[in-house]
Amino acid sequence: MSLPLAITAPLSFVPIIAIESVVQRVFTRVIETHPGLFDRLADHANKRYAFLPSDLPIGFLVEPAVPRISVHRKERAPASDACMEGELVLLLALLEGRVDGDAVFFSRDLTVSGDMEAMLALRNALDDCEIDLPRDLARMSGPFAPLVRRATEEIRERALGRVVKEEAPQWN
Amino acid sequence: MELICPAGTPAAFREAVDAGADVVYCGFRDETNARNFPGLNFSREELRTAIAYAKQRKVMTFVAINTFMRAGQETLWHQAVDDAVALGADAVILADFGLMAYTVERHPQQRLHVSVQASASNADAVRFLVEAFAAKRVVLPRTLTIADIARLAKQIDCEIEVFAFGGLCVMAEGRCSLSSYATGKSPNMNGVCSPASHVRYRQDGRELVSELGDYTINRFPAGEAAGYPTLCKGRFDIADERGYAFEDPVSLDVMDHIDALRSAGVSALKIEGRQRGKAYVAEVVSVMRRALTAGAAERPALVSRLKALSEGQKTTTGAYEKRWR
Numbered sequence A: 001m002s003l004p005l006a007i008t009a010p011l012s013f014v015p016i017i018a019i020e021s022v023v024q025r026v027f028t029r030v031i032e033t034h035p036g037l038f039d040r041l042a043d044h045a046n047k048r049y050a051f052l053p054s055d056l057p058i059g060f061l062v063e064p065a066v067p068r069i070s071v072h073r074k075e076r077a078p079a080s081d082a083c084m085e086g087e088l089v090l091l092l093a094l095l096e097g098r099v100d101g102d103a104v105f106f107s108r109d110l111t112v113s114g115d116m117e118a119m120l121a122l123r124n125a126l127d128d129c130e131i132d133l134p135r136d137l138a139r140m141s142g143p144f145a146p147l148v149r150r151a152t153e154e155i156r157e158r159a160l161g162r163v164v165k166e167e168a169p170q171w172n
Numbered sequence B: 001m002e003l004i005c006p007a008g009t010p011a012a013f014r015e016a017v018d019a020g021a022d023v024v025y026c027g028f029r030d031e032t033n034a035r036n037f038p039g040l041n042f043s044r045e046e047l048r049t050a051i052a053y054a055k056q057r058k059v060m061t062f063v064a065i066n067t068f069m070r071a072g073q074e075t076l077w078h079q080a081v082d083d084a085v086a087l088g089a090d091a092v093i094l095a096d097f098g099l100m101a102y103t104v105e106r107h108p109q110q111r112l113h114v115s116v117q118a119s120a121s122n123a124d125a126v127r128f129l130v131e132a133f134a135a136k137r138v139v140l141p142r143t144l145t146i147a148d149i150a151r152l153a154k155q156i157d158c159e160i161e162v163f164a165f166g167g168l169c170v171m172a173e174g175r176c177s178l179s180s181y182a183t184g185k186s187p188n189m190n191g192v193c194s195p196a197s198h199v200r201y202r203q204d205g206r207e208l209v210s211e212l213g214d215y216t217i218n219r220f221p222a223g224e225a226a227g228y229p230t231l232c233k234g235r236f237d238i239a240d241e242r243g244y245a246f247e248d249p250v251s252l253d254v255m256d257h258i259d260a261l262r263s264a265g266v267s268a269l270k271i272e273g274r275q276r277g278k279a280y281v282a283e284v285v286s287v288m289r290r291a292l293t294a295g296a297a298e299r300p301a302l303v304s305r306l307k308a309l310s311e312g313q314k315t316t317t318g319a320y321e322k323r324w325r
Helices: A005-012 A016-033 A039-046 A088-095 A101-106 A116-129 A133-139 A142-160 B010-019 B044-056 B074-087 B097-106 B123-133 B146-155 B178-183 B255-264 B278-293 B299-309
Strands: A049-053 A058-063 A068-073 A082-086 A111-114 B002-006 B023-026 B060-065 B091-094 B112-114 B137-139 B159-167 B199-204 B207-212 B215-220 B235-238 B241-244 B251-253 B268-271
Touching (some): A016 A058, A101 B278, A111 A116, B010 B023, B091 B097, B097 B112, B097 B123
Parallel strands (some): B023 B060, B091 B112
């Protein structure tokens, strides 16, 4: 599901430093909540991982060893060791382990390039961490936590096309 | 029939248990198992926790130690068996006869299963493994028809486990040297088929090109479903034709034949995919669990949901109903 233009277009004009500030806060929260997130990377923690949402004009560079995430305009994206491209919703679903990386690669919804050993290690590390962005974002939201959690869960369900039905597989 | 489910990480292990597995199989984070991929598999402590989680829910854990020992480095494999036994594995899945001998000598009470990697596909081979190493179960190579399995079951004195869903190997399990030829690393000795360190993907115009070492494995036009970068699933130019020389990039699915497999004497159905994510594990295990209890008429609709998770987004019954030429 591509993000609507009303969301993506303004990102071309918002200062990168403002986007990065928000993204870095979320990244820091996720790292704090999942301190073992990068343990499975071993030496691959020193690599640089690029995530390029195909429906956004910006990309993200993750450096686990620092740990740091930076935001870049796509035309000025820095060099990386491994790169993953797909729609933002798909990349977030992979971050949470809600879709199978191999399956979305088979369907050509996901493109990977560069150091496959590093990318595979990161995929497996993320898959084991049980990241839950609505829960993690809610913890950053003080008194608005329940509201933020409900809203983000609703967005996630709609975005993934996974509104829970009786027939759908149950997530644990 | 038991449902034997894969787990490459503790999270996937819990998904498998909660989704209805009778057994979860997994391996240590080293060369002792045939899914030795970066970031995958279990430390000793993770396995201890996973086994406890499974036991509380009356689910068994099998530990795959199914690569072949290297001369001079046997300790790695011996230690893996010792640790799996000490941690409470319900069975160890082995391929190497030397390791089977070690296991039966040091841990005579430990239940021993013969891995698919041992390639035991006839009555003589299975009988030998039962007599020599007290093997209780054999995982059959994906080379036999259902009729072959039924004939074999009558001639052997051990349980039979077969693959029912997931990745499909070229028909030389435990003997395949294609990956070794291209990369110097093998699934049989190092636990890696098409090691990620040798895999590259690149876009060439609108085509996705997959490469393994110095070999181009495939070129997928825009819109065509992709497959794994393994030589056995490669598309090659042969004489005047371009095509899949060994096998197509498809996954195994024999859920339409559950009743026939049960009648043939199969004790357990195995899902391939320790290298897959927990989303795959949760979905495949829950669907298969329901398919096992559903009537034959309901199964096709249930199992059709799994096609999207399959390599090449296509499935096959493979050798199980192959009409050999």
